[in-house]
Amino acid sequence: MTILSGLRITECAAFIAGPFATMSLAALGAEVIRIDPLEGGLDYHRWPVTDSGRSLYWAGLNKGKKSVSIDLRSPEGRELAQAIITAPGEDGGIFITNFPATGWLDYEKLKARRGDLIMANILGNRDGSTALDYTVNCAVGFPAVTGTPGELTPTNHVLPAWDLLCGMTAATGLLAAERHRRKHGAGQLLKIALSDIALAVVGDLGFIAEVQINGHERERHGNHIFGAFGHDFETRDDRRIMVAAVSLGQWKTLCKATGTGDSITKLEQSENLDFAREGDRFAARDKIAALLAPWFAARTVAQAAAALDSERACWGLYQSFAQLVKEDPRCSPANALFAPVHHPHIGTTLTARSPIDFAACKPTPPGTGPVLGQHTDEVLSEVLKLSGAQIGALHDKNVIGGAAR
């Protein structure tokens, strides 16, 4: 038994937040049915793509789901989609969308078909206006403090962090709502705005209070870790290492591993600082980095790694995506997280299962991305109990699609 065995979730969504929410729940064993238009949804061709135009992004974010393709412009198709969303069963009736919840996706209309429906609607802004990760991120301050001090232009992040966090927040919300329904019988509508996810985090991490209480805002600190010591260093073999000394223990191990204790103590005395205090390490960050830099410059990564590991110092190697895939054992089948998975249109790639291990439940193996429409017949048969003849008639009328070529 997997941890979410039996739970059934339907999705009409695109891009990251919604699909990532349900992909994460599918990786815990939930049955996730993604419904798309016959030609595929808005994200069906989203880059990166293979040479033949298959979306690696779509495959990745829909892993382990069942794909149903329906002509969602036709009344008959919409009726089918609503029927799947609201199909009976105590573990069903859970739906997520990041489209406007109007028309056939209106919560009240769906609720009329299943009174205890749980529906999560992911919005851009709370008022329903559009926002994407990129247009939220620029507004919440981080691009202004990312990159080298002195730069005059903002630096966008590449990781769609807000989308991912929004998706996982929606997953948490759906499970909370399912718990409530199990205890009290009632379903409900959840609303989650992408911009609220970012705004809440800006507050959680103290950035709002810095402005309101301290009267100033965070500055750009390049690759320094704010409020402690952490920086990147070049090695003799032209690689870069990030070291982190946030806790006192990490600071002590770093000094010991690099044998810089004496010169660090001299610096501490000359600056009249106490490096046991994280803020004092931050105040002297450039001078500390200057003391450490020669140690790294004199060593290869392998030599630095051996010394740092011998003291259990906290460090990481900068890697490109290719270096990560080709050289890091954590990104290989040696890590139980991963297994090679074959996709008929794409080939075989290293694929992750859920990063959560549940000791008492069987892990769900890494899923493959579905072929668009691959599970249309299966879902109509199993969930809606349609006959082969009924399904055939829907195909004949082009209301539903089979597995895309």
Added chain:
Amino acid sequence: MTILSGLRITECAAFIAGPFATMSLAALGAEVIRIDPLEGGLDYHRWPVTDSGRSLYWAGLNKGKKSVSIDLRSPEGRELAQAIITAPGEDGGIFITNFPATGWLDYEKLKARRGDLIMANILGNRDGSTALDYTVNCAVGFPAVTGTPGELTPTNHVLPAWDLLCGMTAATGLLAAERHRRKHGAGQLLKIALSDIALAVVGDLGFIAEVQINGHERERHGNHIFGAFGHDFETRDDRRIMVAAVSLGQWKTLCKATGTGDSITKLEQSENLDFAREGDRFAARDKIAALLAPWFAARTVAQAAAALDSERACWGLYQSFAQLVKEDPRCSPANALFAPVHHPHIGTTLTARSPIDFAACKPTPPGTGPVLGQHTDEVLSEVLKLSGAQIGALHDKNVIGGAAR
């Protein structure tokens, strides 16, 4: 009734992932008890801090929790902590830690006290070795592609995205495990490695497949949105705007709002591209940006905003943290997400409740960060049913602490 009314979770954790997990569940109405050493945990002084040294970070990430301080070096203190973690009640017995689960935090020892305990252990790496957001992020490729093309050094992100995502993943995992226990009676140990969170996402978004299938890796594209069109533009009043045209609809509204349709069509023809295809927009990104730049340069933010909004184009304004706090109505009590909340050691700041709205449940108001040890007596009385005399004796022996000054 709030969505997680009644659920009780105990936390022995520090920094972001663990505290953020439980802060998010407290914001949904769970009772969260954070246990710290008498002098505060590793993150008790984490920056940003007020002028008087109070951590805004600690206050933010522990909002809405109860704080219990105990001498965790003493056997008697450890006994108390274990008793709280494993206290009876069908909604209790849920525990999260990001410390090594050994000694008095060993799962088997805790399980011996409560057989159906659910315990989540957040690790750095799966093998138990140390890793922080900074030392994971450098390894998974993003710093190498963040920043301006041509830069030779990596750019770290400032947002601790992996920590946050790890925390919310742990919240999802705890609710999944609680569902399983409710249905089947069994608790269990969950393990979640920070580096696995990042590695899984690198795969989900297609970066691993780009290397393995396409044989090349993502390059640095500055502030361009990969595989579609999106870029930042300077306005006449020296501000910057991010526009995003990922979907075809967004692309059409952008062209219409900026009146650049004709010149865009000419570019399309001269380049022999079809901008209805997102990849073709990406291929011509620099030339498209060059066509759009004069439109923005000729307009103030207000003028550009009016035109973009009239077509419902997707855009966002770059803001510093101070601009966000002082100028954006989304970051004010006008947004139902926020309310001013007072903290006795810090003052009053705009504070977020959960970004999830549950239509059928009462929202939990934004919580305030506790004072260290503020709830020690309350928790020992209510959860462990200790008498006033017993609690007094523990204070006398300095086994427990009261509210810090």
